[in-house]
Amino acid sequence: xxxxxxxxxxxxxxxxxxxxxxxxxxxxxxxxxxxxxxxxxxxxxxxxxxxxxxxxxxxxxxxxxxxxxxxxxxxxxxxxxxxxxxxxxxxxxxxxxxxxxxxxxxxxxxxxxxxxx
Amino acid sequence: xxxxxxxxxxxxxxxxxxxxxxxxxxxxxxxxxxxxxxxxxxxxxxxxxxxxxxxxxxxxxxxxxxxxxxxxxxxxxxxxxxxxxxxxxxxxxxxxxxxxxxxxxxxxxxx
Numbered sequence: 218x219x220x221x222x223x224x225x226x227x228x229x230x231x232x233x234x235x236x237x238x239x240x241x242x243x244x245x246x247x248x249x250x251x252x253x254x255x256x257x258x259x260x261x262x263x264x265x266x267x268x269x270x271x272x273x274x275x276x277x278x279x280x281x282x283x284x285x286x287x288x289x290x291x292x293x294x295x296x297x298x299x300x301x302x303x304x305x306x307x308x309x310x311x312x313x314x315x316x317x318x319x320x321x322x323x324x325x326x327x328x329x330x331x332x333x334x
Numbered sequence: 335x336x337x338x339x340x341x342x343x344x345x346x347x348x349x350x351x352x353x354x355x356x357x358x359x360x361x362x363x364x365x366x367x368x369x370x371x372x373x374x375x376x377x378x379x380x381x382x383x384x385x386x387x388x389x390x391x392x393x394x395x396x397x398x399x400x401x402x403x404x405x406x407x408x409x410x411x412x413x414x415x416x417x418x419x420x421x422x423x424x425x426x427x428x429x430x431x432x433x434x435x436x437x438x439x440x441x442x443x444x445x
Contacts, residue, residue, distance in 0.1 A: 248431070250432060250433075252435075257342070257437070258437050258438075259338075259421050259435035259436050259437045259438050260378065260421075260435045261435070262432040262433070262434065262435075265431055265432050267431070272431065273431060273432055275432075308377060308378075321366070321425075322368075322380050322383070323378075323380070323433060324380075325377035325378050325379070326377060327376070327377050328377055
């Protein structure tokens with residue numbers, strides 16, 4: 218396992234189309250996070266899973282956004298009816314809950330860059 | 335008011351200089367604090383956790399001041415490779431598990 222993997226790395230779509238991003242976390246990590254980042258800003262929290270349960274959602278996550286983690290392993294983030302304002306880097310991160318060094322520290326994937334035309 | 339605030343910079347410093355960044359947070363119940371580093375067009379990576387007693391890792395020193403609600407990062411003997419954006423990160427506690435990121439401070443170390 219080489220880290221958090223995200224696909225696709227780049228996606229260009231037309232306004233109104235649906236897009237889906239996939240995240241494969243580090244295998245022993247039970248927590249998975251989605252963040253969004255635009256130029257010049259820090260990552261903004263979207264949602265968080267512990268195993269398959271979605272435990273927290275940001276107000277940023279409008280009803281056009283949905284995330285799943287069906288078996289507590291990989292996760293998908295779908296954006297329906299994309300808008301130009303959705304253009305951003307979508308970052309996935311994972312961590313493990315526990316004690317000791319490394320616990321609760323986020324490891325990020327390389328991100329999926331979305332461009333909505 | 336933003337939950338986590340940082341001076342965006344850029345901080346332009348010569349090699350070998352000492353540079354310090356501060357970050358303020360709004361929620362006094364915040365429990366965990368970190369500095370992440372982000373290179374251009376790359377993902378953020380953990381630089382160091384920030385402990386109440388302060389901590390040091392080589393040329394990097396992090397301090398936490400709970401009374402004034404700020405954390406700091408000091409970089410000594412700057413290297414060209416230190417050029418990056420430094421993100422202040424806070425876990426707000428109160429049941430939240432997500433980390434809140436500041437907008438970052440950009441550092442450019444010049445030869």
